[in-house]
Amino acid sequence: MASTLPLGKEAGKKPGKEQGEDGHTHESDNGGSGPRDDSTRSTRRAPWQAFLPLWLMCAPAFLLFAALVLIPLAMTLVLSFYRFDPASGPIAAFQFGNYAEVLKSSYFHTIFLRTFGIAFLTTLLCVVIGTPEAYVLSRMRDPWRSLFLLVILAPLLVSVVVRAFGWSMLLNPNGLVNQAFALVGLGPYKLEYTTFAIVIALVHVMLPFMVIPVWTALQKLDPQTENAALSLMASPATTLRRIVLPQLTPGILSGSLMVFGLSASAFAIPGLLGGRRLKVAATAVYDEFLSSLNWPLGATIALLLLLANLIVMLTYYRLLERKYARSIG
C-alpha cells in the first residue's frame, strides 16, 4: 500500500489546474514565473459546482478506498490502544502498553531489524541486477525483447504459493542446489528457512518492479547523449557511469521505493520460506492475531511497521528526489 507513494505526487494534483502549470515550455526565456495568463486565475474563481462531475467520477474509487483501507486502518489504530487479557481477549481501553511492549522488547527489535534488513538487501540486489537488465533489455531487438520482458514478468504470473514451493524444492537439503554442491563434494548446506532463501525469493518476484521503471526511464533517454559523451573522449565505462546512470536515477528511485515497501510488508514469501522461527514483522502480526489471539499487540506491530516503512521511504525519497528534481524532474 505504501508503495504508491512515488505516484502520489501526480495523483494528488488538483483537477483542472493543469492548463497554466507546465511552465517548462521551450520558448519562454524569462523563466516561467510571474503571472502567466488569465486561464489560471479564472480556474481559481470557478464555482465548486464546476468540479462536481469530477468529484462524482472519483466517488467509486474513493468509496472503495475508504471501505477497504481507511476504515480498517482506523479500526486497527483504535485496536492498538486496547488492553489484552489472556482469559477474556481484547478489552476496550486507551493506553500505550502495547507500544511500550513492542518498543522495549529485544524480541521485536530483532524482528524489525530483520524485516528492514531483508527489505534493504532485496532492494539493493534488485538495483544491482535490475538496472543492467533493463539497460540490456532496451538494447535488444524486438522478438528477443518481448521474450525477455515476458521472462522478467513471469514471476508475477505465477501464484506466490507455487513460487515459494518451487524455491523450497530447489533449496531444501535434498534439493537441486544441494545435489549440485554434492557433485563437487560440498555441502549439504542449510539453505531453506534462512534469510538468504527469503531474500532470493523476494528478489525474484520484485525484479519486475525495478526493471519496468528503469526501462521507462531508458525510453526517455536520448541515445545521442551517449554518442556525445563518446565524442568528448569519455570511455564507454565513464559514459555509462556519468551520463547514462544519472539519467536513470528517477527510475531507480521509484523502483527501489516500490521494492522496499513491498519487501518490508511481504508476508507469504517470508512465511513460507522463512519457517516458523525466522519471523518478519508481517508474519509476527499474523501470529499475534491468529495464534496468540493478542489482537491489540498485532495491531500495534502492524501500525509500527507502517510507520517505520513510511519514515524510511519518505526520507529516501526526499534525499534523492531533491537532488535530481531540478535537472531531470
Next chain:
Amino acid sequence: MSFLTLTDVAKSFGDLQAVADVNLSVEKGEFVSLLGPSGCGKTTTLQMIAGFVETTRGRITLDGRDITHTKPNQRGLGIVFQSYALFPHMSVAQNVGFGLEMRGIDKAERNERVREALALVRLDTLAHRFPRELSGGQRQRVAIARAIVIAPPVLLLDEPMSNLDAKLREDMQFELRSIQRKIGTTTIMVTHDQSEALSISDRVVVMEAGRITQIDTPYRAYERPENHFVSQFIGKANMLPGTIVARDGDAIRIDLGHDVAETGHTAQLPQKERVVKIGDAVTLCIRPEKLRLCAPGAGRLPATVTSRFFLGSQWLYRVDSKLGEVMVCCQNEGTEPLAEGAAVGVDWNSDAIRFVQREARHG
C-alpha cells in the same frame, strides 16, 4: 594532402547501399556542407567521420593520420547533434566542461576555458542553468560551446538548425558562421536546407542517393549546376527540354520546340558532358530571377500571367507560354505588380542559360 580526406568511402546496411564511393577533401579551416534530400547518405557520411558508423570500404584520414578504424572516443572531434544531446542532469557549465574533464585538464584552466566558450556563444550568464531551463536556441548554443571548447581539429554539425524556427535559424546561421571564422575550425555540416548551405559554407557537397553529385562553391553550385538534380535541388529553376540541332565548333543551337530555338556554347554545359553531338537531348535550365517580363509582343516568348506570389523583396510570377509554365522572379520595386491574366513578353540573356544532359525519366 588535404586536412581531412575521404577516399572511396562506402557504407552498406545489408543490401542497402547507403553511401557509395564518396571522395572528399576538406582543407584546414574550411566550412563544408553536405547537402541533399533526406536519405541521401549525408548523415551516414558524417557518422562515419565521427566514428559512430563503421565504413564498409574506403579510408578516412585526418591530418595525414588514418582514422578509418579509430574509436569515436579517440578521434577527439567536436560534434553538434541534431537533438543537441545535452546531458540533462548537468548544468550548462558542467556540460561544456565535460570534454575538458575527460582530457584531464585541471579545474582552474577548465573553468577559464568554459567561461571563454560560453562568452563566445553569448551564454556566460546562464552557466548554472540546466538544459531543460533553456530555450531551443540557447540549448543549441550550449551544444556548440560544448563542441568547440575542446578545440577539436574538426567540428561536425548534424542538421544543427532543424529544430529552430525560421527567424532564429537565420540568426544562428550568421552566428555560427562568425564563430567558425573567429576560431578557424574546420567544419563539416550536414543539412537538407539548401539556403542554409549556400549562405554559410565555403563549399557545398551535393549528395543524391548515396553519391556525391557536385562539390563546388555555393555560387558555382547555384550558377553552374552539374546535372538536373542539382539545378532543381539548389534554388528554383525552369527546366525546358530541347534537342541539339546544330553544332559549329563550340557553338550549338538548341531547338526547344514550338518554333523556339536558342543558341549556346558548350561552355554552358557541365564539364563532364561537353562532348555533345547533333540530336542529343538536353535540358535548358534558367533561374527565375534571370528571366525578365516585358511588354506584350516584346521579348522572346509571349506569355500570360497565371498566378503571382508576393515574397516581400520579390514577386514570383507563374506565366503560361507555349513552352509550358515558367517561373519569373522580379524585384519588388514598389510599383504596381502585374495582374493575373495579364499578357506579357518573357525575355532573357543567352549567357544566363545552362544546359544539362536530359535524364531518362524526364525524357
